[in-house]
Amino acid sequence: MNSTTHHTNDKKKDEGLQLSDDLLAALAKFKKIELEDFQLEAKELEILFEPGMAANVLPKLKLPGLAAVGGKPASLLSSPFLPPIEKYPNRIAEVKLGATKSEGGTRGKTITIGGELSPAFYTFENPTPHKPAVTLDVFDMEVPLSKAVKMHVKDVVGDPAAWAKLAVEKFGADMVTMHLISVDPLLKDATPKDACKTIEKVLQAVDVPLVIGGCGDPVKDTALFEEVCAQFPGERFLISSVTRDMDVEKCAKFIKKAGHAVLAFTPMDLNFARELNRHLFDHLKREDIIMDLTTAALGYGLDYAFTNMERARIGGLMGDLELAQPMSSGTTNAWAAREAWLKMSADWEPRELRGPLWEVTTALTLLTAGVDLFMMMHPAAVKTLKDVTNYLTANKKADPAKFLDWVKVKA
Amino acid sequence: MTDMAEKKKGGLKELSPIAIYKNLPKTNCKECGQDNCMAFATKIVNREVELEACKPLLKPEYAKQYATLKELLKPAVKEVVVGVGDKAKKIGGKLVMYRHELTYKNPTAIAIDVTDEMPESEVVARVQKTENFSFEYIGNTLKLDMIAVRCTSDDADKFKACVKKVSETTKLPMILCALNPQVMEAGIMAAPKARPLLYAATAQNWKEMAELAIMYDAPLVASSPNDLNGLASLAKTLQEYGVKDIVLDPGTFANEGLQDTLNNFTMLRRAATKAGDELAGLPLLGIPMVAWANKGDTADDLIKWRESYIASMLVVRYADALILHGNDGWSLLPLAVLRQNIYTDPRKPVAVAPGLKVFGTPDENSPVMFTSNFALTYYTVASDIESSKTNAYLIVVDAEGSAIDSGVAGRKLTADKIAEAIKASGVESKVKHRKIISPGKASRISGEIEELSGWKVLVGPRDSSEIPKYIIDKWQP
Secondary structure, three states: OHHHHHHHHHHHHHHHHOOOHHHHHHHOHHHHHHHHHHHHHHHHHHHHOOOOOHHHOOOOOOOOOOOOOOOOOOOOOOOOOOOOOOOOOOOOOEEEEOOOHHHOOOOOOOEEEEOOOOOOOOOOOOOOOOOOEEEEEEEOOOOOOOHHHHHHHOOOOOOHHHHHHHHHHOOOOOEEEEEOHHHOOOOOOOOHHHHHHHHHHHHHHOOOOEEEEOOOOHHHHHHHHHHHHHHOOOOOOEEEEEOOOOOHHHHHHHHHHHOOEEEEEOOOOHHHHHHHHHHHHOOOOHHHEEEEOOOOOOOOOHHHHHHHHHHHHHHHHOOOHHHOOOEEEOHHHHHHOHHHHOOOOHHHOOHHHHHHHHHHHHHHHHHOOOOOEEEEOOHHHHHHHHHHHHHHOOOOOOOHHHHHHHHHOOO | OOHHHHHOOOOOOOOOHHHHHOOOOOOOOOOOOOOOHHHHHHHHHOOOOOHHHOOHHHOHHHHHHHHHHHHHOOOOOOEEEEOOHHHOEEEEOOOOOOHHHOOOOOOOEEEEEEEOOOOHHHHHHHHHHHHHOOEEEOOEEEOOOEEEEEOOOOOHHHHHHHHHHHHHHOOOOEEEEOOOHHHHHHHHHOOOOOOOEEEEEOOOOHHHHHHHHHHOOOOEEEEOOOOHHHHHHHHHHHHHHOOOOEEEEOOOOOHHHHHHHHHHHHHHHHHHHHHOOOOOOOOEEEOHHHHHOOOOOOOHHHHHHHHHHHHHHHHHOOOOEEEEOOOOHHHHHHHHHHHHHHOOOOOOOOEOOOEEEEEOOOOOOOOEEEEEOEHHHHHHHHHHHHHOOOOEEEEEEOOOOOOHHHHHHOOOOOHHHHHHHHHHHOHHHOOOOOEEEEOHHHHHHHHHHHHHHOOEEEEOOOOHHHHHHHHHHHOOO
16 A cells, blocks of 8 residues: 555645646646546556556467477576666765755755765665755846746746746745846846845745846846845845856855855866856855756757766766866756747647646756756746656656557557 | 675676776787777776677687686676567666666666467557667667567467467567466467577476576566565575576565565665676566456556556666556557667766758758757657758857756856857858747747847747747848
């Protein structure tokens, strides 16, 4: 009856991910699918205990004239498989994000990532210490969004607090990324003080840990992050991001003083990542740093992002301390691929499914490379990523009894 | 040398060019395209050329040396051929575990199923749809590879008729799926020389299946779901029995079974590549189609979604062949693109040469645009301009191989570089206007570009598919 309990627990855990009715109205086609899937879970449970199903699969064999001849084995030989277990000299740093009241912040919960002892999900070797987390993107002004994404957030664009609430309560986000792009001198050139007002509203609206994102201008971001650190010490934000062309020492100092964690962003080059981490190590602890090694979309350089991250993770485990940090991925970049959003010929439609599957495929590829924190966009993609991370850490033995049923499935 | 290193085959670092050279004909004939035999040996060690490029080596007098070299270069995962003729598919043949070690060989073969209880018209339609699947992607055509024929009827005659129909409809290799050896034999007899992959030998039926594999010279799948001891034992038994080509099925499980699935595939591949385990060193078959078993009332689209992401995870985690049921373009395209991505050369630069590219026959009033030198960005933009037959100049800026948005964000595509590129391109002597169209995703830096270059920047569309329309609607020199 162990499995029953397990299922029940998992359903409870997943409740946050279920999509509510008003969202479902907007999801149109997807709505039906989601509900039916949840109904199925209960049905599968029942099927699990139906005996005798698999017995029909294998016919009873009695072929004449097949006795052992000429040294051929007459019965199954035994050849045990030796599991190839390796030991690694190092483990990945563990980083905690968010702080509760007793820890000096205002968050209702905290998220810890990293701490791996093996490559991603080599659970035959070591358990996965923490499930990878998902943080959803929220922007403080209108941005170009693909249709498949926009249909889910159109009511909250322009209202970051409402957007954050939607992300957490309806889409199951573990965290929220507040992108303060309005401070961009080339966009609205809002002041850091204005931006902090937005953060205050989001802090009020949700109780999950926050990622604070800048605009990409090295000078303006430094000013923004300095103000954020001055106004919100102790919240244990993830400051996203510090890059090589910023005043790294200055940033590291005010981030340290406010007790936040930092996202070290480098453009797809492990030497740059090492160099930036070295600078940060002068001021911050390993437990304060997450790396963003750059995410390219499926079809647009995902292979490079994947290999870069896989190498970084293996290097980190093998003792390269400059790479032994948890990794974050801007998985939303998947939508930069035109195949994710473009209306294509009927053979490839509907894009409402193709698009989020593009984001899922990008995310799961990087999940197997070792990413610990996913910055994502589409609710269906988020749900699948969370489901898969639950599956990969469920420690439930796959039941071989009915596996061969697939041959006769009448699909 | 340790035991493990001795056993390891195909390892790149263990092989020296000298070891190869010693066994070459040493004629320095240059027939292979290299300057001499030593240069050829170096290329061989780096896996940049095939041994068979050395024509003298294939002569009878060098048979012994050829065999020695073949053994030295044997991959960690055996290569198995499914099917015959032009469409025959090689699976396995892997040399390494991790992509960064060396380009993966033989992209995961993707099979789509039909069953012997489908109406004939549906069988034909599904086979044709599989055969006609085609997507143009940076100079490659993405295709599907095989047809899995499943016996759901348990009727030998029906299975035979279905296999016959499939083999008349397509030359794509087949995977015949039937656990009853009598049914399987009926199926093979419909295409006795087609060398289909037989699915599958189990602990129950292995002897009869082995006989069929030997008799028809067909590769055989050993299936032992979620039991690697059982799988190694079965593979060992089949080998001893005389089956030449074996493919492993460690079981594919959806949902919570994914954890064991990934562990099994990963352990097998690591045992093959890092520990020289020859029984693990056989191609791996993944079956994302299991998502359709016990589907209940779940919507088909959700099953296709699940099947697709399981397949994608198995492309990354070492599957050499996959069987799927869902054949919608939206669910197969991400998988096909991912497979192409994972199997590219990790060492090959993604960038194209920066500089001025000329499209059509532009004149002094034609539009000037810029883009980054990231290969994918460039080819996408170039194909959009070409297909619309627009006459234009395109300045390819050295953005260190970044796409537009990540290049701007990561300061690899800067106003400085763009201003420099405009100057270096010589376009100022080719047009009399001073207007340049910027990608929409680089709009942030358009002001800076104007300041530094003195050119007026027109912010173009965010996606290059809209360039032709933009030029018709907006371009004025």
